[in-house]
Amino acid sequence: MDIAAAALAGDRRALSRLLSWVENGTVAGHAALAQLFPQTGEAHVVGITGAPGAGKSTLVNQLAREIRERGQKLAIVAVDPTSPYSGGALLGDRLRMRALSTDTGVFMRSMASRGDAGGMAHATRDVVSVLDAVGYPLILVETVGAGQSQVEVACMAHTVVLVEAPGMGDDIQALKAGLMEIADIIVVNKADKPEARQTVRALQSVRPGMRSEGHHRVSVREEKQVAAEVATGWEVPILQTSALENRGLEELLAALEAHRDFLKESGQWRARLQENARAEVESWLQRHLLALLADEVGxxxxxxxxxxxxxxxxxPASAAQELLAAILAAAGGAR
Amino acid sequence: MDIAAAALAGDRRALSRLLSWVENGTVAGHAALAQLFPQTGEAHVVGITGAPGAGKSTLVNQLAREIRERGQKLAIVAVDPTSPYSGGALLGDRLRMRALSTDTGVFMRSMASRGDAGGMAHATRDVVSVLDAVGYPLILVETVGAGQSQVEVACMAHTVVLVEAPGMGDDIQALKAGLMEIADIIVVNKADKPEARQTVRALQSVRPGMRSEGHHRVSVREEKQVAAEVATGWEVPILQTSALENRGLEELLAALEAHRDFLKESGQWRARLQENARAEVESWLQRHLLALLADEVGxxxxxxxxxxxxxxxxxPASAAQELLAAILAAAGGAR
Incomplete structure (x- = not known):
């Protein structure tokens, strides 16, 4: 039995090894990805994002337990594209791993940090595809709040949860201007704090603007698809959760399910699959071209x-034209 | 006289029109870019970034006046990749434009908002190239604090200034984990506020970690070039500015000049030019390929x-391979 078949059959060690191959872009990893690809497209991929310190990891941990108590399987992918010297996510994951590690219904994966944001997005996409293929119906992708990962996770996830901690007061609208837009669900975490109420009010005060303009993503998507989304009627809910008071998890799970149902009923689930397929094809096209460049031009x-x-x-434009002509000539000559 | 020559000769209306062409990716714009490219590479490009509400626009405005008082020319590019419904930057810029509009030594350009972050980065790069070519020795590129623009501006700018507003307290280290790393200079703005001192202390407490690990960027750069930078000895200064008290601008200007000198003396200026050249060639290669895809495959x-x-x-990988083969066959057959 090859590694992809073993992973499909539920072998967790085979799955771990396969994910490493895929993450590192090995030839064997690509072959396994191609083999597994027909099994993908079923999982509900949920991005959990927000500034560091908002309590994302704790929330994801609690969410995982709640889901497991319902007898459902899930996978968690923690993405940390920040510096090699932050390292916090890896340590935190290891601690969380320990709490959940005896449970075979949950699979957790930390993405290794790498400098190239584009490479990280591609690797995360591939890891999510494998987890999807081997049958995890729900995949939580946790990303740190800063930088490019925000945008990338929005392209990948069906549902984006923005986690907000209380205490920013009036600054929320401004501070989150770039993040509010990618959220399908907003969670005010640490809702036991006295400032939580003010945070909810501040978020509610900016939500009407979102609602009137509809749902919009800043992403690499086609504009026509964005326009299609704007026309739909998902109202971004603002929920409150508290790890201290063990509160709000059921509501969050219900919102996740409601958003998934909304996507399926409105036809957006299918549109998202099409869109992701195109993004993946274009991404591979670029990778193949750069490989050709290395092979044929050097x-x-x-x-x-x-x-x-x-x-x-x-x-630069003329130089690129020259290189492309060289690639075409070499590849054409080789045929 | 063609438009590029007119812009080179100091015609501001020709420059504005040329920038629109370039921004919209027209054929005439590309031709002008190719014509102007030999004149580029001289300007000091400074990225000014930080969360909305940190006072970036006011700071940029004051900086522009200070620079003009010294008799130096500059250009300002305001990049707003956020939603069509934020719109704040455009209004703000117009107000600022009015204050500086009678002065021909300063040129201000607001980039139109667009959904595609990659397209925005490319357009910004091209706009900066034109401003560089026509002889602005200093180009300030102001970006909003959220999303992909952070990373993109770091790839483009020689010097990245991170603007921080006081009042985040202990959360700074975490909140800015992804942003601190791309900063060459950190500015605590609104330093007249009582919380400013605490903010400076909080920033100083995280700086030693930065210093021991050296200067590191999360970007699409080659790892070896990052490694080269880590080996160098730029200490990120933490400055304080106040629009209210008209304070700190001279120090900030001195830091900008010191960083430019540092880049030139350490050989990083030249390395950055090489790196930018490669990024531009690869970016154009992808654009040419997508154009070929549209033309030859349809x-x-x-x-x-x-x-x-x-x-x-x-x-996706096999599908992309198939498309690439089709492109090569069609382009090969056409030759």
């Missing part, structure tokens, strides 16, 4: 061409 | 291939 010639651009002897 | 066939992926009849 690093030495690429560096030489880049040098002419740096010295302003050539402009 | 939207109908692309959609059909994406459909097979959505229906899980084909995996």
């Amino acid at each position: 690093e030495a010639r690429l560096t030489a061409v880049v040098d002419t651009v740096r010295r302003r002897e050539n402009d | 939207e109908a066939r692309l959609t059909a291939v994406v459909d097979t992926v959505r229906r899980r009849e084909n995996d």
